[in-house]
Every structure is written in C-alpha cells, then in structure tokens.
Amino acid sequence: MMTITDTVRDLYKSCNIGNDHSSSDYFTLIHKLVEKRRDEGEAWQKYLDQVYLLVMDEIVTNRDRPRDQITFGTSGWRGVLGKDLCVRSVSFVTAAIVELYQALDKEQELASFLGVTSLQEAQGKGCVVGFDNRFGGEVLAAAVIEVLVRAGFTVHYAGESTTGVLSAALLELGAAFSINLTPSHNPLEYGGFKYNAADAGPAASELTDRITANARRIIEANASSLVSLTAPLVPPAQRTDIHPFDALASWKALVRRNVTVHGLELDTIMAAFQENHDLCVVIDSVHGASRLHVAPLFEGDAGGRLIHLRADDDVTFGGIAPEPSSVNMQQVGETLQARAERLKIGAIIDPDGDRIRFTDGSVEISMNQFGAMAYHFLHEVKGKRGMVAKTVATSNLANALALAFGEQVFEPKVGFKEFKPVIGQALVCFEESDGISVIGHTPEKDAYIGLLLAMDMVLTLDLNLGDYLQRIENEYGAYYPDRGGLTVSAKGEELKASLQRLHKYGGGAVVRVGAVDQRIAEVIAIDGRKMIFEDGSWLMIRPSGTEPKVRFYVESRTVAGTGNLVQAARAMLKEIGLL
Numbered sequence: 140m141m142t143i144t145d146t147v148r149d150l151y152k153s154c155n156i157g158n159d160h161s162s163s164d165y166f167t168l169i170h171k172l173v174e175k176r177r178d179e180g181e182a183w184q185k186y187l188d189q190v191y192l193l194v195m196d197e198i199v200t201n202r203d204r205p206r207d208q209i210t211f212g213t214s215g216w217r218g219v220l221g222k223d224l225c226v227r228s229v230s231f232v233t234a235a236i237v238e239l240y241q242a243l244d245k246e247q248e249l250a251s252f253l254g255v256t257s258l259q260e261a262q263g264k265g266c267v268v269g270f271d272n273r274f275g276g277e278v279l280a281a282a283v284i285e286v287l288v289r290a291g292f293t294v295h296y297a298g299e300s301t302t303g304v305l306s307a308a309l310l311e312l313g314a315a316f317s318i319n320l321t322p323s324h325n326p327l328e329y330g331g332f333k334y335n336a337a338d339a340g341p342a343a344s345e346l347t348d349r350i351t352a353n354a355r356r357i358i359e360a361n362a363s364s365l366v367s368l369t370a371p372l373v374p375p376a377q378r379t380d381i382h383p384f385d386a387l388a389s390w391k392a393l394v395r396r397n398v399t400v401h402g403l404e405l406d407t408i409m410a411a412f413q414e415n416h417d418l419c420v421v422i423d424s425v426h427g428a429s430r431l432h433v434a435p436l437f438e439g440d441a442g443g444r445l446i447h448l449r450a451d452d453d454v455t456f457g458g459i460a461p462e463p464s465s466v467n468m469q470q471v472g473e474t475l476q477a478r479a480e481r482l483k484i485g486a487i488i489d490p491d492g493d494r495i496r497f498t499d500g501s502v503e504i505s506m507n508q509f510g511a512m513a514y515h516f517l518h519e520v521k522g523k524r525g526m527v528a529k530t531v532a533t534s535n536l537a538n539a540l541a542l543a544f545g546e547q548v549f550e551p552k553v554g555f556k557e558f559k560p561v562i563g564q565a566l567v568c569f570e571e572s573d574g575i576s577v578i579g580h581t582p583e584k585d586a587y588i589g590l591l592l593a594m595d596m597v598l599t600l601d602l603n604l605g606d607y608l609q610r611i612e613n614e615y616g617a618y619y620p621d622r623g624g625l626t627v628s629a630k631g632e633e634l635k636a637s638l639q640r641l642h643k644y645g646g647g648a649v650v651r652v653g654a655v656d657q658r659i660a661e662v663i664a665i666d667g668r669k670m671i672f673e674d675g676s677w678l679m680i681r682p683s684g685t686e687p688k689v690r691f692y693v694e695s696r697t698v699a700g701t702g703n704l705v706q707a708a709r710a711m712l713k714e715i716g717l718l
Contacts, residue, residue, distance in 0.1 A: 146175075147186050156190075160197040165190055165221065166328035173327075173458040187455070191274060197221035198275045201228075202368070209354045211347035215333040216354075217322040220275055224330035226282045227368055232332055233286040233318065234363040235353035239346065240315070241290075252345050254315070254337025261315040264337075265293025267308050268375075269300040269386065270320035271428040271491040273330055274454040279320045281372040286365045288380055296375050297386035301428045301492025303576075303585025306339040308389035310581060321428075321491040324462035327455050333491075340582030341556035387432050390587065393580070400579025402521040403591050411598045413441050418597065419480035421446045422590070423471050425461045426453040427490030429586065436587065446474055456490070463487045463496035463573045465503060475500030482603055484593050488586045494573035495586035497593055502605030506589075507534035507620045507694075510569030512604070513592050515540055515611055517566045517577065520599060525578065528558050528565035531666050532679055532692040536611075536618040537569075543615060552666030553681070555584050571622060571692065619701045620694040625709070627717040630687035638682055638689070640715040641668050651710070652676075653703030678704045680711065689717060 154168040169190055176183040198221050205223040209216055209232065216232065218224050240261040243249055247256070255261045266287055270276030276299065287294050295312055297305055302319055309317045315337050322331030334342050334350065342350075357363050375381060394405045412418060420437075422445070424430040430450040437445050448470055449457070459467060464487075471485040475498065485498040497504040504512075514527045514537055527537045528549040541548045549565060551557035555576075558568040562582040569575040574584030577592070593604060600607055612618075629637050649656045650670070657676070663669040667681025667690075679692040689712060693704035712718045 143182060143186075147172075156193070160193075160201060160221065161203060163193070163197075165194050165197070166219065169194075169327065169455065170458065173455045177458060191454070194221050195275060195278070198225045198278060199372075201225040204228075204358055209351060209358065211334070211342075211351045211354075214323055214341065215331055215347075217325055217329055217331040219328050220273070220330040224275075224279065224332065226278065226372065227366075228358065229279045229320070229332060230282045230286050230366040230368070231357045231363060232350070232354045233283045234290075234365045235350050235357055236316070236318070236334060237286065237290045237292070237365060238353045239349055249346075252336060252343050262291045263293060264313055264315040265295055265382075267295045267297060267305055267312065267314050267317035267386075268319075269297035269305045269317070271301070272299060272426060272430075272452060272454060273321065273490070274327075275330065276320050277375065278372065279330065281375055283318050283320070284375055284378065284381060285367070285372060288378075289365050289367075294381040296378075296381045296383045298375070298383070299428050299431060300386045301432065301586070302333065303492055303581060303583055303587055304386045304390045304432065306335060306581040306583035306585065307393040308384070308386045309335060309337070309339040311389040311393050312384070319491065323491050324460070324489040324494060326460050327458075335583065338559075338562075338582055340559060340562065341554070343556065343559070387435055391436075394588070394591070397579035401577045402517065402523060403577070403588070403595055405591065408591060408594050408598060409437060412437070412444075412594060413439060415482070415598060416442075416444070417480055418482040418484070419444045419446070419475065419478045420594070421448065421471050421474045421478075421483075421485045423448040423468070423485075423487040425449050425459070425467065425487065425490065426451060426456050427461060427488065427492065429488045429492045432492075432587070444480065448474065461490050463489055463494050468496060468498055468503060472498050472500055472503070482597050482601070484597055484604065486586075486590055486593065488590075489573075492586045493584045495575070495589040496573050497589075497604055499603040499605045501603075502608065504604050504608060505571070505620070506569055506573040506575060507571050507618070508536060508608055509589070509593070509604075510534075510567055510575055511536040511540055512596065512608060512611060513569070513575065513577065513589075514567045516592065516596050516599075518544055518546070523566050523578070525564060525566040526561065528561050528568040530554070530557065530570040531663055531669055532622070532681070532690075533569065533571040534618050534620045534694055535675065535677070536615070537567075539615045539618075540611075550663075555582075558582065571620065616696070618694055618696065619698055620692070621701045621705060622690070622692045623705065624683070624688050624690050625712065625718065627687055627689050627712065629717065630683070634682045634687065634689070634717075637715055637717055638667070638680065641680060641711060644668070644670055644711070650707055652707045653700065676700055676704060678708045680708060 154164040319333040322329035526547040657672040669679035671677040
C-alpha cells in the first residue's frame, strides 16, 4: 500500500520537480495537492507548504525573462507566479513606470494622463503600494518599494488590501499613483500588477502602452539603474523610509466626505444594521483581501447577524477559481436559507475586492441587474439626477430606466477605464462582470461601495433585493442576460480577421433564433459586434485579447429565449469557421 510520501514522490516526478525551477511545474503539483487536501484532509498541508517554499525561491532568485512577454492591459499585467512575476520582473516593471514620471519634464503631454506635471511633484506626492492575499505578495511589494525609494518617491504602504480601498486611499492621500500586486479573480497560480494614475482609475492606454514598451526594453537589456538584484530585500515592516497607513480608514473617509454627492451615509447605514434584528448579512470573502476589512467595516457582527464565510487566509482558495459566480455562491445561498430573519443580503467578493455579486437566498442578482437597481435607487429613491454608464456587453435594463427617467446612457466598450469621460457625471458606472462604482466615489470598481448600496436599499425600502428587482421589472420590463466563452481555432489578429465575417449580419439581416426568424434592428460595433433584434433581445460576440477564445453575451426578454440566443451565437461562430 502506498504511503503519502510515496504518492508525493510520484506527484513530484509527474510535474518534473527537480533542481531546475524553469522546468518544474509547481502549480500543477499544487493543484493536485489541494485536491488531496480537500479529499483526504489536512495531512497534505505540509506538502503544500513545501512546494510553496520552492515557489518562493523561484520568485526571489529567478533571473530569466518572463515566460510570456509583458503586456499591460485594462487591468494591468498578469502572469504565473515565479515564472512571470518574480522579484526581477516586478522590479523592472516598476522601473518602467518610474520612467513615465522621469519623462514628464520633457514630454508635458503625459501630464494630462498622469495627473501630475513634474517628476518632483510625483516624487513628493508618492505612490500607494499594496497587495492582495496572493502568495508572495509582500515580497513582490518589497521589490516595488525598493525601486520607488531608490527613485526618490514617497511610499504610502497599505499592506494587504483591496483594489477599491487602495483607489480611495490614492484620492484621500493625494498621491501621484498606486501599485497593487493582484491578478484580481484569476486562479491561484497567477500574480498581477495593477497601476492607477492620480485619478485613481484604471490607467489610460496611452500610459499602459508606454509601460509595456518600457518594460520590454528594460527586460531585453536586463538592466536598470534603479534595480539591484544582489542586495537582500528589506521587508516593508522593517523599513523606516516608508509611510504605513490604514487604507480602510481612507476608504471610509472618502465615503463620508462625498456623502452629499452619492447619498450613502456609511455610519447611518451600519448603525441601522446593528439595530435592525430583521436583517441578516452573509459575506463570502473566498479567502481574499476583503477578509481583513469586513469586521472593521461593520464594527461588530450584530449579535451573529453578520456571517463571514471563507474568512481565513488560504492562497489556494480551496482550489476553486476565486470569482463571483453562481457555483461559488452556493454556500452563501444555503447559509441565508437557514436563517430566520425576514431580510437577507448575501454577497461574494473576489480576492482583490473589485467585484461583487448578490443574493437574497432565493434570487441571485448579478451586476447586470444590480447596477440597474443601483441607478433606480439613487435616481428615484435618493432623488439624484444624472446619466447611467454601463458597458456595451451589459444588460439593457438600465437603458430602459434611463429612457423612462429622461436621462442619457453612456455605453462604451468593455473595460472600466472606458468610463473616464463620464466620471463625476454618471450616477452609476457598472459592467456585467460584477464591477460597480458611483458618483462621488472612485473611478475604480469597488465591491464595498456595492455592498453599501445593497445595505442601504434593503434598510431603506424594507425589501429583499429580489423583491426590489421584481418591483422594477414589473414597471419597466424584465431582461434575462447571460454570458459565456468558447475556445476557438484562432487568436489575436487571426481571430479578429475571422470575426470580420460577421459583418454580413448588419441592420435588416435575419437570424434564426430558436424557432423564430429575428430581424436585426441595430448593430453596435465599438467592441466586437452587438446585434440588437426588433424585440429588444440581443447577442454580442467579441474576441479575447490574449487567448484563443471568443466571449459572447446575450439578453432575451423571456426566460426561455436566453438559451436560444446562446445557440444562435454558436451557430454564427460555426458558420464562419471558428468552431
């Protein structure tokens, strides 16, 4: 009979674990060990710990180029820990960002994107640095800090925190930029690097393109005067030349300061929860950075009516993909269903706290619906006036509300940075992938502001979220969205070229949807191709920017019609040779 040691030895061999980091597949091994731990118990944890020691050694000692070429996208740079993100590569990318500010004195056109006018101003205002719960976050943050200090920048050190909180801290401190070591909701093997300029929102492409080019050049040269790879890194807690601060306190300060703009009274809402024994709140942090903030945000568990799930630190996330999804929300729903309270709020938050999804125990509410509910609440209940902003792939329920209110809709392509033109004008900015912010808050998506909205809705209206949604749908009509992704036979420019064949589906074209011929009334082509039919249903197809995948989004006006639209999208992809 094989012992655990025998099994581990075989697993090491199957994953090519040896003396050479470059050929060792640590994360395949980690995934297998996580399965063993889940099925057979905590006896496997020590073997996980041993593999993570190897990953840490690779993070610290790796001098090779990243396995995949560095590219900064909408949410920064992501890659595999150790293989892509290591002390060396993160140091070089930080140096690439420093070069943006060093170029300011000669290239003043950068000032409008950076939000500062000189290197000296940027150095004085400094950078907010933080990380989520990913393995190695503190070490990678130490590498970032070392480069920034060498370059003369003030460093405001937040430690482990969420994206929305760091964005708020950037505004409250008046810093020049922020760096957050996070890959958001990606699986356990990923690390990431997010950069926000002085406006605290996702960086404009004019900046991310420069960061990409700078980083690639520095890595190709394998040198930067700002980077030392010989001296041992100083842990942030041991440094005396940086400024640690309470990032959540900054978030609270921003919310309080702008209460007259958005109408969300943080202290009143939380006090009302403590006093309202009819309300139960269940929050699932999926082991992410929000686990550190829930208790201080609520300032007490309200006699057990605040229930915090997966609130311990686990860099493996229990082996799941740590995203707000229907599958991952099951524990939240089951917990709420077992509660006796009349009012119930359930939420799941991704590791860096920029995405959130809700349930009341009976009805799951994705951001497609919740963003529209937030707009209705601020406009009709709070009495605020203004447009709504939602990405083109997001439900048209918000469009119906804006039409009824006599307000405008701003509908850009996918990516939260696309909302920049209407920050300060739109009451709500949201996207179907569970991100939201509101007027008077940060231009970055933030799970906590979404949670505060949900709390205010339920406490003010004395309604569960599902009942509030039903009330809105009864008045303005129901919308049934869905989304998915398909692996196809091409990627990059080849994929984009293949999708050009969808141009045959223009206005007036007929598409078979289920058993009915649907006529296209309008086409929106700002991000892939969104085909809106005469009955108000639609389907949208867009390419992934990094993978051989196609994303599709659909919305029907009936429950049954959603599946038919998915099949119609598949049929189109098959017709043009991608399936």
